[in-house]
Amino acid sequence: MISFTWRNTTATLLTATLSVGGLLPLLDSATAQRLPDISRATIPAGTTLPMDSADPETEKILLTMDEEEPLPYTLVLSSNVRDRNDRILLAKGTVIEGYVEVTEDEGARFIGQEILVGPNRLVLDGNSDYVTTTETVKKGADGDDILRGAAIGAAAASVLSVLTGDNSISIGEILGGAGAGALGGLLLGRKSVTFYSVDPNEDLDVTLTNDLAL
Numbered sequence: 700m701i702s703f704t705w706r707n708t709t710a711t712l713l714t715a716t717l718s719v720g721g722l723l724p725l726l727d728s729a730t731a732q733r734l735p736d737i738s739r740a741t742i743p744a745g746t747t748l749p750m751d752s753a754d755p756e757t758e759k760i761l762l763t764m765d766e767e768e769p770l771p772y773t774l775v776l777s778s779n780v781r782d783r784n785d786r787i788l789l790a791k792g793t794v795i796e797g798y799v800e801v802t803e804d805e806g807a808r809f810i811g812q813e814i815l816v817g818p819n820r821l822v823l824d825g826n827s828d829y830v831t832t833t834e835t836v837k838k839g840a841d842g843d844d845i846l847r848g849a850a851i852g853a854a855a856a857s858v859l860s861v862l863t864g865d866n867s868i869s870i871g872e873i874l875g876g877a878g879a880g881a882l883g884g885l886l887l888g889r890k891s892v893t894f895y896s897v898d899p900n901e902d903l904d905v906t907l908t909n910d911l912a913l
Contacts, residue, residue: 741912
């Protein structure tokens, strides 16, 4: 059992004993806006926060399987997080900032860094599970089809530019692109390249690795 503690305006301490399973999504955002904010609460490590991409048009993230530069990325809560007494701890739409990284032989995952709660920017320690879903792009593929609804890592942008022959795939057009070096060795003699393909609306729920004090 885990205890959450809140302070009201008369400084009376109220303690609600909750289980981790008590943190459930509340889908009615209109109701959430009518409920009072909780000024003091701690969400325990091990809690998983349901996330969506902050950009509703982004359907996938493509990264090379040895992508060196992390891809800065922003997620939002897909539903309210509340306690067992229906008090809102985090509202739907709350922003979490971080990046997507590739770990060799394990996959791609999101690493959370900060969460925006009201006017406050708080440190957040949490990450998604590793994603190992892949997508293979063949030489001569249509760049427009690949780029539609995609956020692409810096190395992936360079590789796709060569594979598709589309010079418009530039780092400046890639969400979070941080620059990439020459990747001729990766493509030499190859007719296709396999990328990690991440669905930001399904794959990037964030599990807290440390308690989150609000």
